Amino acid sequence: MSRICEVSGKGALVGHMVSHSNRKKLIRQLPNLQTKRFYxxxxxxxxxxxxxxxxxxxIEKRGIYAVVKELGL
Known part of the structure; x- marks a missing residue:
């Protein structure tokens, strides 16, 4: 299962971690994903x-029913 939010579609980003000496290391910035059950x-x-x-x-702003209906679950 990929690390993508089912509601907003946020996924991982790729960038460089730059040290003080300006050496660059490739890193992935992952979204803050939680597995939640909603009634x-x-x-x-x-x-x-x-x-x-x-x-x-x-989900808090729009309501779970509107979000589930839009996702087609």
Missing amino acids: VPEEDRWVSLRVSAAGLRT
Whole structure:
């Protein structure tokens, strides 16, 4: 399973870690992913999603039912 948020679509970024001597090392910056279960009262069921912290804020703002409906789950 890839490290991508199911709500916001955030994924890993690639960049350089630059030392004081200006040597560059390639690194991956991974999103802050959490596996969470949400209860959808309109459908009377639980939905398990792998979401980032930004995705959690989106769910709090719009509601879990609107997000699940948009995802087609």
